[in-house]
Structure formats: C-alpha cells, structure tokens
Amino acid sequence: MLAVHLSALTSPTGADEALALVDGFDAALEHGLGRLSPEHAAALGALAGAVAATPLGAVAAEAADKLAAGAASDSRLLALAGARAAVLGAVHDALLDGFDTALGRTRAPWTPTGETPPSAPSPSGSSPSVPLPSASSPSAPSPVNLLAGCRSWLGELAITGWRGVGHDLVAAADPTIEALLAVPSLRRLAVLVDGLAAELRASSPVATMEHLPVRRWADLWSRAMLLTEPQPAQAGEPVSGRLLLLGVDVHEHGTAVQIQAHGLLETSGETRLVRTSLAAAKVDTIVGAAVWRLFSAYPVLLSALAKRLTLDITGMTLLPSGDLLWNDDQARGGELANPFTVARVQLATGVAPAVPPLERHPVRLAEPVLIEGYSSDGTTVELDGHTLVVERLSGCGPLTPDLVAASTACLGLLRWDGGRWRLQPLAVQATVKRKPVEAHSGDWAEGITDPKLAKAEARHGDAVAVLKERAGRLLRK
C-alpha cells in the first residue's frame, strides 16, 4: 500500500451525517428509552427517517412514535436496533467501497442464495435456523425461550438507559448468559452479551461514570438485539487447495478469545482472501501468550502460524463470507512461506469476500494490507503526510510499539474507528541493533520464542492446566 492509496481513502460522502444520526440515538439510549425527552424522541424519529425508504421504514417509524409516547416493547426496540444497524451498515459499505477502489481490490458480490431458507416459522413469525434443543435435558429452556429472555433483559437495559444501570440489573442477566453459553449455536450472542455484561458490571453504578462509551455500548446492545432473532445459516462449499497465511488477529475479552488468521487460498485457478477462526471460552486470569494453550487441540494450525508454513486444505468448508471453517483433520502443514513474500507477490491478486449483511459494521473492517516506505514512532505511521493510528498490537505475540517504530515494512489490517482509518500490525520487518528482524503476531502460537520472556511466563505456571485440574476435581461432584 502506497501513499497514493492512502490519499484516496477519504471519508465517504454522507458518513458524518449518518454517524450524527447514530450519535442521536446513542444519547437517547444513555438516558433510557423509557421516558424520552423531546430532543431524544426527535433523535429516534430522525434515525427512523433515515431508513424510511427501506423495508424497515414502516416498523422503525412506528417504533419511534410509540417510544416517544412512552410505549416501549421488545419488538419496537428491535426495530430501532435494526435501523441503527442499517445506518452503520451503510457507513461500513461506503468505507469498504472506498477501500476497494483505492487499492483496486476485487470483491465478490454477496449472493443471498448463499443462505439456507428458513425451515419452520417461529412464534414471532421469523425464521429459526437454530437447531431445536436436544432432548438431553428436559428442564433446559429452548433456544426460542432463551432468545426471548435475552431480548427482554436487553429491553430493560434500553428502557433504563446506561446511566440507570447498577449491580442488580447486570446480575439479572447471569442465568440467561449461562444458559446461552451452553447452546453451541448461540455462541455469538452468548459471547457478546457476556462481554457487555462484564463491562457494565465493572462500571456499576454507571451513573457515577464521567465519560460513557456510548457508541460502543449501543453497538453491542443493538447487535445483541439483532442476534436474538434466529439467524439464517450460510451455506458453505467444500474447497481444496493451498492456504498461504498472512497473519493472525486475536480478539479477546475476559471470558472469550478468538484467533482469526487471514490468508490467501489458492484453489484451481483462483486466489481468494479468506479468514479462518477458532474461538474458545476462557477466564480473565488466562491472558497473554497463555491463550494459545486453549487451542492445543488444533496443532496443525498453530504449527503453521508459529513456523510460517503453507497449509494444504482438503474439502474444508468455505462460507460466502470468506470464512474457512477450520478443521485440523482437513489440513496438512506444507513448506515454509514468508507472509511478506506472499503479500508482495499475491495480495493484490486475491479476490476479497463479500460481507454478510448482519456483520456490516465499521468495526468489522479488517483488510489485509502491506505497507512500506513509512516512518513510525510506534503509535502512528506516517506515509507522505498521511497518518494512520497504530492500534491493537496483540498481547500474545512479540509485536511491540518499539518494533513498529524500528520497522520498514508492515503487514497488517486496515481498520476504521472514531472517524479515521487505523493500522493493526500483524507482522513487521525491522532493523534492531543493525540486524534485520522479523516478528509476526502468531510467532508464539506454540509457546513464547524469546527465552527471557518465556522464563518470565514460566514463573506463573500453566494457568490453563491449573484451572482445568481444579475444574476436573471440583465441578463433577
């Protein structure tokens, strides 16, 4: 990526206006949608107005009207969550279009036929693709009831407003979260609500907080609301070929971690940009490089990340979203392949995947780029007068601000937040003490490679092993 690409990454037309509508809704949510001031009622009306021309238009307008009159209901809140998501989805699309145009990246179109049709109507008239509960535990609530329970907690949050949230309201979600976590098909919602609840718990009573992360909490709230509607599953296709890894992105909150590798998948005559992810539940005391141990059941992927190997894939499922559903049994480690070489030779030729409608939000933008010829102080990179904020240096790999400052080439993800583009380095080539060094975010996937740091970590012992031993002894009694 060059300065000329960066200069072409301008703020899309209308993005500021769209975000102003979002801010209006978020301010109302801060104070609660139960009793709206005229100003906040107007903000809801304006948000609904923005989607007037879409299929959401009528329900959103009705929801804004009823809420202004003090008549809140879960379905009206859902309609407004949908309107907010649609506006942010449009911002996402404009940003991604701008990115693709600036870099000349080809992107596959989204084909709605990739979705499996709904199998049976649910009580709310929408479509559950959620598998029905197994008969193993007759007392377990069905997914439909669980989703309704979760939605009603989210509804209470919205009616109360962040400023009114305290320990009791947060604790009320505990049984729901526990039950959601137990249903594999609801993991996305469970992980999201668990993360939101932890932030609210630590911030309670929220009324005493000075600056609230209103955009963030409204993002989490509205996505969770949408996930309480049963989701259509994407239909994947089996693919075989060679996967060339570019780098790995790590997402984490206290009780969940996800590793998401980006790479180029070569199949017969076609090169596609893909992502492959593994997510595990954890606890807050498993942090830093220790999180890799949660994925020890996937040695093929971990070893390819740590050793920078290609992967031969056979019959693995690829979703239209570009997500390769990782299965260690369908992969074999190949030869050494330096991700910088891969990026220099092939990144420009890879076809990028479409983004599924529900996932269209600026926070999901994470486009692999190779940047060279910049200067950096470790917190930003400067390229011909253009500045990118450096962020998200993973704590479970060797990358540090110092290394970024000393670097001459960076393989990373281009992201967008708070009104500007940002760079998340996944790998750097740098000069340290006049010697060339290279560091990748996945270098420690099989353990810390720096002897000094490895020794420091060893003093803490193996957190995963200790807790699993405790769980084995105390849980099944």
Added chain:
Amino acid sequence: MESVEQLSAARVLVPVQPRKLAKVPFVELAEGRLQGVVSSGSDLARVYVSWIAAGSHDFNCSTNNNRPCGGLYGRLCKHLDLLVEEAVVQYGLERVAHYLRVEASEVGELLGRLNGSHAPGSSAMVFSRFLRHLAYLELPATAEPVAELHWFPGAVR
C-alpha cells in the same frame, strides 16, 4: 485524545495481570467484596472460600463444605492473607485498596489496615461463582467465526 464516546472499540476494562494460580485459583472484586478461593495445602479436593467486605472489612473463611477455617482467631487467617496478596498481583494495589476503601501504599500496609471482624455468612455464593468461572473451561472451542469479537481487541500493547 480520542473521545471514548465515539469509539466502537473503546477500552472499558483493563485486562488483569497474569499470576500463579496454583494456590489461589480464583479472586474477584465483586458483590461488594474481595472474594475468592484458596486451595488447601493438604487436601487436593478441599478449597477454602474466603472474603473481605469492602468498607467494613468484615471477613470470613470456610471450606467448600461450609466448615469454618481453623485459622481464624478474630483476625485474618493465612488464606485471607494469600487472597489479598494475589488480588494485588492480579488487579494492582491501587484497584484493590480503592475497592476495599483503604489507603495503603504497599501490601503489608493494606493487610494491617483491615481491622474488621469475623462475620457470619454463607460462602455458598462465592463457591458457586467459582464453579461458574471454572465451567467456562469446559465449553468446547468452535470454528464458527464470532464476528462480534471484533469489538474486543483484548490485552493489547
């Protein structure tokens, strides 16, 4: 400075510091208490459930079968000492002292200023929170992408 209000990925929680979990597998600042679980030195199947209330500094320590700890003589037992020490490693002295509403510049001082008394109260709630904590590690990993985790960058440098 960027405004926290308009960042989707604003950091709200500070990740905890890694620590040795063998002796004190669980510590939390929750429900108005510093509470946690301390493994017994002699019996692998036994743990002590210990807590200190914020403000009053009243405390309790008992086994997971609700037998009172033999080391409590109107003052903190060794399990409670350990609990405080490990909490300081995990959260930092400032956060622990602030939560307990104590002024202290080091761990010894913090322990010295906890002058509450032995309070009755069940440890069942704390123990069940510990079990729930452990249950996370029993959940299977998944290859289904969780797009929502993009909101959570985690422990970053």
